[in-house]
Amino acid sequence: MADTLTGGVITHDPRAEALFGQWNIAFELREILIDEVRLLDGAQVRDLANIAPSEGVEEYATQMRSGANFPPVVLMKPNILIDGNTRLEAARRNGRSLFPAYVVEVPTVDFARAVAGGLNQLNGRRLTSAEAQRVALTMVEQLHWNDEQVAAYVGRTAQMVRTWRRQAETELKAKRLGLGDQVGHISKNQQDMIAGVVHDAPFAELVKLASDVKVPRKELSRIVKEIGKARSEADEIQVVTSARMEMAPVGPPPRRAQRNVAAHRARMVIPQLLNIKPLDALEPARFEDDRKLWHALRDHVDAVLVAFDEHPPQEPFL
Numbered sequence: 001m002a003d004t005l006t007g008g009v010i011t012h013d014p015r016a017e018a019l020f021g022q023w024n025i026a027f028e029l030r031e032i033l034i035d036e037v038r039l040l041d042g043a044q045v046r047d048l049a050n051i052a053p054s055e056g057v058e059e060y061a062t063q064m065r066s067g068a069n070f071p072p073v074v075l076m077k078p079n080i081l082i083d084g085n086t087r088l089e090a091a092r093r094n095g096r097s098l099f100p101a102y103v104v105e106v107p108t109v110d111f112a113r114a115v116a117g118g119l120n121q122l123n124g125r126r127l128t129s130a131e132a133q134r135v136a137l138t139m140v141e142q143l144h145w146n147d148e149q150v151a152a153y154v155g156r157t158a159q160m161v162r163t164w165r166r167q168a169e170t171e172l173k174a175k176r177l178g179l180g181d182q183v184g185h186i187s188k189n190q191q192d193m194i195a196g197v198v199h200d201a202p203f204a205e206l207v208k209l210a211s212d213v214k215v216p217r218k219e220l221s222r223i224v225k226e227i228g229k230a231r232s233e234a235d236e237i238q239v240v241t242s243a244r245m246e247m248a249p250v251g252p253p254p255r256r257a258q259r260n261v262a263a264h265r266a267r268m269v270i271p272q273l274l275n276i277k278p279l280d281a282l283e284p285a286r287f288e289d290d291r292k293l294w295h296a297l298r299d300h301v302d303a304v305l306v307a308f309d310e311h312p313p314q315e316p317f318l
Contacts, residue, residue, distance in 0.1 A: 010100040013071035017102075019118055025104050029072060032079065032101040034092055040080050040109065060090035072100035074119060076112045079103075083119040110142035118153035132156055133164045140165050166195035170207075177204050182211035189217065196224045202236035209244050219243070273297075 010029060020027050064070065073084025081088070082104070091099045106112050117135030132154045139150045140161070147165065151158040170191040174183035177200060183191065190210055197203040206227070210220065223243050230236040283290060 011069045011071060013102070016071065016074065016119060019115075020102070020104065023115070023118075025106060025115070027102045027104045029100065029102055031098045032075065032103070034088055034097055034099055036079050037073075037075065037088060038080050039085075056086045057089045057093060060086055061093045064090055064094055064096075072102050074102045074104060074115065076109070077103050077105050080109075080112070082112050082116045108142070110138050114139045114143055114153070136161050136164055137168050141168070163192050167191040170195045173200075173203060174207050177207075179204060179207050179211075182207050185211040190215070190220055193217075193220055193224055197227055197236070199233045199236060201233060202227055202240055205237055205240040209240055213244070213247050215243075215247070 010031065012029065017027075019025075060070065070087050073087055074082040076082050084099075084101075088099060104115065106115060113135055117132070117139070120131075136150050136154045136156065139145045139153070140147070147158045147161040150161045154161070167188050170186075171180075171183055174180060186194070186207065194203065194206055194210065197206055206223065209215065215223075223239060226239045227236045230239055281290065281294070
């Protein structure tokens with residue numbers, strides 16, 4: 001395309017045009033006046049500190065003075081910058097008043113941010129984790145794209161996008177239930193796990209528990225799985241209530257769970273013993289030794305059951 005304003009040639013960007021085609025975006029390629037370009041925070045995908053970094057601007061400016069051709073910037077019609085901060089700033093530093101641009105027609109600023117994220121993965125510096133997460137959530141929440149679609153344009157795996165989405169769902173749900181402060185005390189990994197709790201009441205109780213107590217990851221996973229198996233919402237709440245009683249947290253929040261290690265080990269071992277069929281426990285070479293062990297286990301079980309009867313939950317344990 002001939003550049004009627006400068007006498008040069010406007011270089012096409014095949015990758016950008018391919019993205020416009022995939023997303024069904026109408027565009028026009030022309031030169032624009034740099035001073036008329038507007039910046040709008042909502043349309044930017046990068047953090048403020050990463051927009052037009054001085055080293056990048058100087059590098060681009062030097063290359064431009066040496067005759068290098070750069071791909072056009074991208075504007076949301078009529079003049080809102082979507083992609084190309086560093087290129088425009090370098091051109092301005094070299095005293096240029098014009099620069100080639102794709103002027104695209106997109107329906108919303110959120111869509112423009114999604115375009116910016118896709119273009120940065122194609123042409124620019126790799127998005128930071130925070131930047132990629134922000135644009136991914138825009139694509140998921142505002143544009144309703146699935147995890148695989150988003151992953152393809154933010155340079156992350158679908159699993160990572162799914163994790164970000166679940167964390168965001170937990171935060172939004174907690175805020176809706178008036179638990180914004182509590183969810184802020186919960187790690188991102190735990191927010192991802194808690195997203196698996198569907199009903200509001202058990203979800204709220206689990207957020208409160210995770211906020212009050214430093215629940216180990218494996219234990220939180222177990223609680224969420226038990227909630228998933230519960231037959232009613234009341235049973236789901238009981239799962240969380242039982243977990244809170246078991247952990248007996250002490251000290252200022254967030255408290256560390258005080259676990260009865262012996263009881264926890266028993267809960268891990270007993271189901272394994274129950275899964276052993278009687279005849280499978282017989283080994284001729286160790287018959288007498290094993291028989292004595294099983295008798296000792298039976299006597300110990302009887303003693304434990306007596307302790308259960310003598311110390312019901314409402315009484316303090318010494």
